[in-house]
Amino acid sequence: MAHLAIEGVSKLFGTAFAVRDFSLEVGDGELVCLLGPSGSGKSTLLRMIGGFERPSGGTIRIDAKDVTTLPPERRPTGMVFQSHALWTHMDVFNNIAFGLKLRRLPKAEIRERVESALALVGLAAYGRRMTTQLSGGQQQRVALARSLVLEPKILLLDEPFASLDQHLRERLREEVRDIQQRLGITTLFVTHGQDEALALADRIVVMRDGRTEQIAPPSTIYRQPQTAFVAGFIGSMNFVQSRVRNGVCEHALFPLAVPVEDGPVTLATRPEALTIRPSDRANAATVHRVVDFGTHKMVDIDLADGIRLKAMAAPDDRSWAGMRVEPNFSSFFVFRDNELVHQSAPATGAAEIEELLRI
Numbered sequence: 001m002a003h004l005a006i007e008g009v010s011k012l013f014g015t016a017f018a019v020r021d022f023s024l025e026v027g028d029g030e031l032v033c034l035l036g037p038s039g040s041g042k043s044t045l046l047r048m049i050g051g052f053e054r055p056s057g058g059t060i061r062i063d064a065k066d067v068t069t070l071p072p073e074r075r076p077t078g079m080v081f082q083s084h085a086l087w088t089h090m091d092v093f094n095n096i097a098f099g100l101k102l103r104r105l106p107k108a109e110i111r112e113r114v115e116s117a118l119a120l121v122g123l124a125a126y127g128r129r130m131t132t133q134l135s136g137g138q139q140q141r142v143a144l145a146r147s148l149v150l151e152p153k154i155l156l157l158d159e160p161f162a163s164l165d166q167h168l169r170e171r172l173r174e175e176v177r178d179i180q181q182r183l184g185i186t187t188l189f190v191t192h193g194q195d196e197a198l199a200l201a202d203r204i205v206v207m208r209d210g211r212t213e214q215i216a217p218p219s220t221i222y223r224q225p226q227t228a229f230v231a232g233f234i235g236s237m238n239f240v241q242s243r244v245r246n247g248v249c250e251h252a253l254f255p256l257a258v259p260v261e262d263g264p265v266t267l268a269t270r271p272e273a274l275t276i277r278p279s280d281r282a283n284a285a286t287v288h289r290v291v292d293f294g295t296h297k298m299v300d301i302d303l304a305d306g307i308r309l310k311a312m313a314a315p316d317d318r319s320w321a322g323m324r325v326e327p328n329f330s331s332f333f334v335f336r337d338n339e340l341v342h343q344s345a346p347a348t349g350a351a352e353i354e355e356l357l358r359i
Ligand SMILES: Nc1ncnc2c1ncn2[C@@H]1O[C@H](COP(=O)(O)OP(=O)(O)OP(=O)(O)O)[C@@H](O)[C@H]1O
Pocket: 013, 017, 018, 036, 037, 038, 039, 040, 041, 042, 043, 044, 045, 192
């Protein structure tokens, strides 16, 4: 178990910041996901924590000890990369034992620790296999065991399952979560998959251009996004450019009262917070497309002014195809210059979020 404190860390490559003034504390046994688009600085940050990259500024502490300039082998961290780089001339056992042999541990202890690491990742019977005779998922499990066998205080995972198919990825991430909880190991997990972050994390750090957009537990990130970027990056979101005049967000079809200063705003609402009802108003929206997911229907509607919104409808027999409808927002967000300036009454319930994640 370990506590990680990152304070004002930056990384410059030439004149460009890959990570800028980044701060984060990760508690004992916590699993934090770094989530963000390609190039947002996730890997660079992880590599700095692991000692593979030296920060241009700031400090990194593990259990109050400053490790900012220590090389990887002198840090209590273990890193698993996207490409596992196993040794092909060694069998699974020796791949995992390698780090322990470097530490000159007694043979019996090495055997015991490798065997328990193999059991932990579900490969107890594979010690004598060559790594070339393993599937992609098994190879990633070996890479994980190779890290865990060194008993790191902090586990760093850089998109470890990115090259695997969806089904296997889901299974392995559940296994990692189980192992992580069983060992109580402080973990940072880099991903650009929002499902992965929502499924795994105690807290999510949403990154953009080397900076933090928001740090919060998954349900808060989903239900109370603090920026338009976070709102659009996690889950499905409808955005409508609008303007507030005298406390009303003006739109012909859905004028909404919003207590913010006059001026341009971005209105945002999740599909599950947008209901539709049949309408014969002259400027009613028309249903463009209906996709039936079994648990619910996703209905694309076109407003008279060319805006397309996604609404969620009940999985009943009603055919919305081609109908004229009126939208109704049960909850919405208002952003100005990327910042949240207003959120209507509580957003969607946990059951709806779960349903959404099953899509
Ligand atoms: N060794 C390097 N030299 C120069 N620029 C680099 C180097 N490593 C990373 N960068 C740049 O730093 C920025 C952040 O890269 P990084 O790999 O940390 O992003 P990422 O969020 O992990 O992206 P991805 O999801 O694609 O892995 C990018 O603009 C990248 O081009």
